[in-house]
């Protein structure tokens with residue numbers, strides 16, 4: 001017999017309870033379970049570090065308080081620079097490159113998406129640029145810039161300190177990545193927005209400036225911050241052309257004292273720099289997701 | 298001639314080999330309301346997009362106040378400032394408040410002073426009863442309210458004519474009325490409008506001229522009584538039968 005709603009009403013009320021084993025971790029039991037598993041994990045880690053012989057030497061090599069302190073302070077007598085002093089170099093290189101990359105990357109993205117005939121040759125150039133610098137390993141870029149430019153006798157361009165060449169190399173590579181981030185953001189703005197702006201008689205520039213860019217910024221910020229987190233870490237690579245920043249200072253300390261606590265201190269300093277940024281990025285991503293979910297209902 | 302606002306003569310538009318507008322001629326006079334009707338895909342949107350130069354035409358001519366828009370010296374941005382365009386999907390700017398949406402064109406395209414534009418924008422909002430929502434973002438408004446804001450946004454440019462493309466099609470049926478009322482109001486105050494619509498009753502009440510497009514051909518044009526009651530062509534008759 002056919003009935004409108006498919007099945008007929010059941011004789012007995014249907015069973016709606018979950019199986020018992022899936023109820024174990026509900027409510028208060030769930031909290032107890034998560035506390036217990038956390039405690040167990042911490043216990044295992046401590047046991048490995050303090051009770052095993054491997055743990056002992058690991059602690060001595062990487063977490064020796066004496067050498068951690070020397071790493072922070074530096075030791076002028078043995079020509080070991082301070083790891084803390086080194087991170088200052090990383091920070092200013094990062095800050096400088098960040099600003100340059102933001103501006104230069106936007107310029108490249110802009111050139112690549114505008115259709116003004118005047119810019120056509122530049123568009124090709126910008127595309128080639130982005131392809132090249134996204135395709136060459138950064139290590140090579142930094143050698144090419146750091147050892148290549150000084151050989152060319154190009155006046156001021158060949159007379160800079162290694163740190164400046166490091167900045168040039170970082171800016172070249174990261175602008176290529178960031179221009180792609182911008183481009184994706186600019187394309188994420190619905191075409192109807194552009195039609196509406198142009199229909200109001202706004203010029204192509206005003207449309208970009210007042211309608212497209214402000215909307216693209218929101219989608220662009222999280223991936224942009226992700227690139228900046230890598231940029232922060234990659235400032236260590238300028239040591240390849242002779243800049244003594246924190247990782248290089250740590251390596252010198254480790255070679256001098258045969259102790260890895262210098263590396264640990266340098267790593268901790270990097271974390272102090274990057275973790276606020278990673279947390280902030282995740283926070284923005286979550287907030288954006290919540291907003292979109294709220295908009296979806 | 299001097300009260301002709303927009304004149305399209307023998308306009309041809311192709312997408313690849315598909316001829317979407319075939320020899321379409323249509324004139325819009327000052328204070329005149331022309332409704333474009335026709336089946337989906339007949340070319341109504343394309344015609345409006347050609348009129349405000351969002352599409353380039355493949356033949357014929359378009360004149361605004363007697364000046365050909367095909368003249369290479371014509372700046373499309375300046376042309377569009379004379380033609381307000383309202384879309385089916387309101388396309389309000391989500392990052393700007395309702396008031397800023399309305400003020401953007403006058404301030405950034407016409408370079409008029411902000412304080413003067415704000416006053417005018419508030420007056421427009423008052424006209425549609427949304428003066429209390431000026432500071433809110435568009436996504437807080439209902440569809441009907443958003444579309445009415447979109448209409449006054451184009452009015453703020455003080456255009457010589459309005460092009461409206463199925464402005465009620467994306468709306469919940471309960472919200473269609475408020476938008477059509479605003480258009481009726483505008484028609485009464487003498488706004489020149491070219492309206493693509495599926496709302497036949499509205500077209501009958503408001504239009505001075507009704508133009509029927511069939512497969513890119515302007516088959517019939519005349520006062521609403523004539524087109525709706527005594528259509529001259531079979532195609533028109535068939536279309537009207539179907540939508541009734």
Ligand SMILES: Nc1ncnc2c1ncn2[C@@H]1O[C@H](COP(=O)(O)OP(=O)(O)OP(=O)(O)O)[C@@H](O)[C@H]1O
Nearest residue numbers: 312313317335336337338339340341342343344463
């Ligand atoms: N950008 C485009 N490229 C290719 N074909 C297009 C394009 N825009 C429109 N067309 C075609 O042109 C024809 C007319 O489309 P148009 O959007 O003008 O119709 P319409 O009358 O507005 O229809 P509707 O009532 O559904 O809005 C359609 O066959 C459509 O497929």
Ligand SMILES: [Mg+2]
Nearest residue numbers: 341342462463
């Ligand atoms: Mg259409």
